[in-house]
Amino acid sequence: MEWDNLARALDGAQSMRDVGMDPDPWQERLLRSQARRILLLCSRQLGKSTSTAILALNEACYRDDSLVLLVSRSERQSLLLFDKVLRFYRQLRPVPSVKELAGSIKLANGSEIVALPGDGDTIRGFSGPRLVVLDEASRIPDDVMAATTPMLIASRGRLVALSTPRGRAGWFFEKWHDGDPGWERINARSADSPRISAADLEDQRQILGPRLYSCEFENEFLEDFDAVFSAEAVASIYAQDDEELALPALDLELGGF
Numbered sequence: 001m002e003w004d005n006l007a008r009a010l011d012g013a014q015s016m017r018d019v020g021m022d023p024d025p026w027q028e029r030l031l032r033s034q035a036r037r038i039l040l041l042c043s044r045q046l047g048k049s050t051s052t053a054i055l056a057l058n059e060a061c062y063r064d065d066s067l068v069l070l071v072s073r074s075e076r077q078s079l080l081l082f083d084k085v086l087r088f089y090r091q092l093r094p095v096p097s098v099k100e101l102a103g104s105i106k107l108a109n110g111s112e113i114v115a116l117p118g119d120g121d122t123i124r125g126f127s128g129p130r131l132v133v134l135d136e137a138s139r140i141p142d143d144v145m146a147a148t149t150p151m152l153i154a155s156r157g158r159l160v161a162l163s164t165p166r167g168r169a170g171w172f173f174e175k176w177h178d179g180d181p182g183w184e185r186i187n188a189r190s191a192d193s194p195r196i197s198a199a200d201l202e203d204q205r206q207i208l209g210p211r212l213y214s215c216e217f218e219n220e221f222l223e224d225f226d227a228v229f230s231a232e233a234v235a236s237i238y239a240q241d242d243e244e245l246a247l248p249a250l251d252l253e254l255g256g257f
């Protein structure tokens with residue numbers, strides 16, 4: 001193994017430095033962790049996709065014959081994460097590739113990284129992953145969770161679930177709070193980021209209001225998250241209806257003259 005690869009294999013955070021980013025302390029912890037189960041509760045735009053893309057790449061490049069699955073609630077979301085993986089892979093090319101497709105890459109060391117849609121049936125077609133990444137885990141439906149975790153039994157693979165918080169219910173919320181010592185929990189908040197200024201955060205607080213801000217930027221699970229959002233959805237539907245109704249009424253008025 002050449003020297004660069006040896007350094008990256010020994011220190012998971014090195015790959016991130018090699019693509020030109022200085023890892024934040026929580027990113028360093030995530031990339032160096034050996035835990036089999038990790039929950040990453042992380043505010044918006046802090047770098048969770050970036051750091052888990054590096055994690056996925058490390059796992060595939062420095063462990064031969066590793067299957068790495070990227071799971072999220074939609075294909076589009078999984079592909080966004082995969083694009084990051086591919087970008088970093090092309091920067092470093094730690095191992096030659098055998099096949100590069102939209103949504104999957106096969107490496108010469110027998111490893112493979114695959115982006116999957118949030119669809120239980122597709123997920124059930126895979127087996128023995130070395131690592132499963134659950135992106136935006138608080139938005140992944142229960143049937144997808146049920147299709148995913150049993151795959152890890154035979155491979156004794158790793159599971160890393162990352163998310164911003166949402167409501168006070170659902171798999172991610174429960175796992176974050178259940179105290180199960182089999183999980184490493186990493187809590188990364190916007191205020192800890194050297195890239196997000198206090199002024200930017202205050203701006204976001206003004207835009208979102210205190211409740212949504214506390215969810216997106218302070219890692220608070222909201223009591224009535226769905227109610228808040230459905231109230232907003234209803235308000236926006238009424239706003240649309242008003243616009244649609246206003247136009248014909250105007251036409252009528254004009255037509256009358």
Ligand SMILES: Nc1ncnc2c1ncn2[C@@H]1O[C@H](COP(=O)(O)OP(=O)(O)OP(=O)(O)O)[C@@H](O)[C@H]1O
Pocket residue numbers: 021022023024027042043044045046047048049050051164195
């Ligand atoms: N350690 C770092 N050093 C420099 N830039 C970073 C670092 N970590 C992340 N970034 C940059 O921060 C931005 C947000 O990163 P990323 O998309 O990974 O965040 P995220 O938490 O997944 O965001 P979202 O909440 O929107 O899903 C990107 O432009 C990324 O390149």
Ligand SMILES: [Mg+2]
Pocket residue numbers: 048049050
């Ligand atoms: Mg992201």
